[in-house]
Amino acid sequence: MTETSAAPARTCSYAVRDTPIGPLLLAATDEGLIEVVFHARGRAVDRALSRLTAALGAPPVRTDPAESPHPALAVAVDEMDRYFTGELRAFTVDLDWTLSGGFNEKVLRELAASVPFGATAGYQDLADRVGEPGGARAVGAAMGSNPLPVVVPCHRVVESGGGIGGFGGGLETKRVLLALEGVLPEPLF
Structure with missing residues (x-):
């Protein structure tokens, strides 16, 4: 009998930002930004966190983007802020495509x-x-x-x-x- 090992859990951190289109949840892993969620309140946040937990094997941690262990979160927050003020036309944050395929x-x-x-x-x-x-x-x-x-x-x-x-x-x-x-x-x- 061979044992199969589950993939190790991956860590994820997230922040919720107020924007001109309402609150956005931004989540990142070591690979990059993994998810952006519109209308980030209540059930929308709960569903996003459940989806991330299932995909990554560990619950995401809410954090201050500047203190996140995932640098992509700070980059994403900065770029999103600059996008909404008209200062940014192209995002450069690394992306984690885990939730797509x-x-x-x-x-x-x-x-x-x-x-x-x-x-x-x-x-x-x-x-x-x-x-x-x-x-x-x-x-x-x-x-x-x-x-x-x-x-x-x-x-x-x-x-x-x-x-x-x-x-x-x-x-x-x-x-x-x-x-x-x-x-x-x-x-x-």
Whole structure:
């Protein structure tokens, strides 16, 4: 009989930051930023922490980003703050892709690499870029599974007919992010 050993638990630290789109939970491991969660209050935080605990084998620890054992958390917080003040157009924080995989990860990596600040791409365009013609719906599902929104900019993916499309953070959040990047006009109120 051979013994199989479980993978060792990985540590993770997180912080919740107030932003113009509401509180965001940012979590990081030694590899990089692993998750960004919209509407980070109550049950949303509990679900995110449960998902991270299951994926990493240990519960994440809330920490001051400057004191985190994971330097990517401090970088992510700084870059997110600068993004929302208009000082940052491209995130450089290292990313931990543990919560994504397969086709979804392939699409999200392509999105992060090829759709810059102030630009948009259609669902079908992204499907074509990853070699999946006719895969627009699958790309939509990949956007919905994105564990790193804002940093991996799924808000920049829109419908080919000019519609805004869906968004896990809510359509108003998507509108605010696109306005921040100059794609849409600023809201009047």
